[in-house]
Amino acid sequence: MLEVLERVHQAVNKQITIDGTHLRSNIDVTSETPMLTVIREDREEFPILVTASIDQILCNAVLFDEKQIKEGRQIEINEMMLQLNMAMPLSSFAKTGQYYSVFGALATESIDKNILLEIEMLSDNVIDALEVMNPFLI
């Protein structure tokens, strides 16, 4: 699946977003499953991690650890994520283990333009999501 990630890397690295910020990416091949990290220069706190499988390219950005949710507000935040899920363009909410995240999945055959759009949109969605969920966070 490394060749898929290399294609994503080519599509994303050193690209400039609509609001003029730079994207950079690099591939980590040291782990068992290769992974690409994409960072938007002004949002380095929320890197987008890209992995590839036979069918799909998975782009995932961690929002927060569940420990960061205010006492007793987790049910509300879960409800909010489900309710907002469909309204969020190109991305969806997810939870893996204790981490909440926003992710997008693309077909491995996706063209460069769509890959870039996915990543840019995902990054915007992270900020948007954190803004709406901020009242529930510590």
Place this chain on the structure above:
Amino acid sequence: MGFLTKVWTALRGVGHETEGIFIDAQGIRILEQEIRDAKEAQIGAKESLTDVMAEQLKMERQVELTRKNLAEYDQAIRKLLEQDNEALATETAEKIAEVEVELETEEAVLNSYNEQIADLKVTILESDKQVKALEREISIVKSTEAAQKAAELTAKRFSGSHSSLQSASDSLQRIKERQQKRKDKMLSARQLLKETSGADLKDKLISAGVIHSQANGQSVLERYKVAKDQA
């Protein structure tokens, strides 16, 4: 069991104690074993298919031979009856009865071979689909697991020397401040550009009413109307 059901079972099994391992190595090993089993079943089915097809061919030839025999006896008995050879005709009729039973049995066997072949072909096709589905599952599980591990790494990287994770709230605040700074910088850059190009003086003169704002369509039209009236 559906794929999501499997994932959910694995999640409930290991998710909470190990704090977020998506599917353990054991889970992947089980899926890999399932693939091996499906592939073995497929090899078995393919071998049976070759065997049955060989038998089917043999039986087809046998049926053909029996039919030919029957046709020969059929011609013979007609001739014998023409020749009024009652004795030999009776003997032949008995032979025909025997061969007819033989043919019927052989055709039944041939039919069952044909059915077996169809069944085996379906089995092979299905196990082929199953292997592909399982391979997809492993691939998805592995990439999702990698995403999860990456999430932990990221969390650790940004958590600094303290054990508590950096709050998303703080990060958001910082990003917003950074964005505001960027906007301010762009605004002042634009301001500077305006001043150096003299646009700023013009703006001041306009607001002081010294010069009129840029000509618009209406004012040009008025000018022409006046010129026309004067002519």
